[in-house]
Amino acid sequence: MPHTHHKHHQRSIHVSPTFRWIENAHILLWLIKDFCWAMEWKAGGIIMIFPTVSVAFYLLFKSRKVRAELYHNLAVCFWILANSTWMVGEFNDIDLRIYAATLFGSGLVVLAVYYALYFKKDSRVYNMD
DSSP states (O other): OOBOOOBTTBOOOBOOHHHHHHHHHHHHHHHHHHHHHHTTOHHHHHHHHHHHHHHHHHHHHHTTTSHHHHHHHHHHHHHHHHHHHHHHHHHTTOOOHHHHHHHHHHHHHHHHHHHHHTHHHHHHHTTOO
16 A cells, blocks of 8 residues: 655655556446446346445555545545446336435545545645645
């Protein structure tokens, strides 16, 4: 997971190649899930929820020590849960959009909190100005 280098109270974030590989594989899982949804392959779409959500929560756990990564990965977890809820609703002719919207909104709140309270401080600490 990311480690930091100290230099005049500034840090840089290093992401290991293994962690980056898992992040990239997660995109593949997500695309497979959404491809199944678009093609109306119900079984494939529903099966793909589990690895996609599992990897999202794994990435959330692994990123817990770097605040910006933690908040963004939490928002991604809400996003995938919302996306999956919407898909399941469509597959079963049930209107679950309000639940999906609530999950999407939760992700937006998480990011709003991060940007309102922590972004400026983190941008100085990690030299992102």
